[in-house]
Amino acid sequence: MRLVFECVECGGHYLPPEGMVYPDGPASPVWCTGCQSAKRAAGVREDPLLARVALAAARAALARRAAEAAEPAARHDVRPSRPPLSRRARSGPGGVRSKLG
Numbered sequence: 001m002r003l004v005f006e007c008v009e010c011g012g013h014y015l016p017p018e019g020m021v022y023p024d025g026p027a028s029p030v031w032c033t034g035c036q037s038a039k040r041a042a043g044v045r046e047d048p049l050l051a052r053v054a055l056a057a058a059r060a061a062l063a064r065r066a067a068e069a070a071e072p073a074a075r076h077d078v079r080p081s082r083p084p085l086s087r088r089a090r091s092g093p094g095g096v097r098s099k100l101g
């Protein structure tokens with residue numbers, strides 16, 4: 001399974017080789033081939049922190065895809081949307097219960 005990355009420069013998705021190495025050098029986790037060569041020509045190097053974040057995001061996406069692929073196909077009616085957890089903590093009458101009595 002190969003990782004899919006999103007280029008931070010052009011926003012396009014790209015699929016570097018599994019070993020993250022192109023025939024002419026290492027693949028970048030933040031830039032697609034086109035943007036990477038343009039950056040290299042301009043003398044700009046990738047941000048190591050950004051590269052790590054991009055790598056982690058790509059790994060998480062791969063794990064998610066693998067999990068979805070492992071799911072039985074019959075469950076196609078299940079919606080993946082779920083509300084963020086923080087919404088519950090902010091709304092609602094907090095503390096009302098404890099004031100009674």
Ligand SMILES: [Zn+2]
Pocket residue numbers: 007008009010011012031032033034035036
């Ligand atoms: Zn790009």
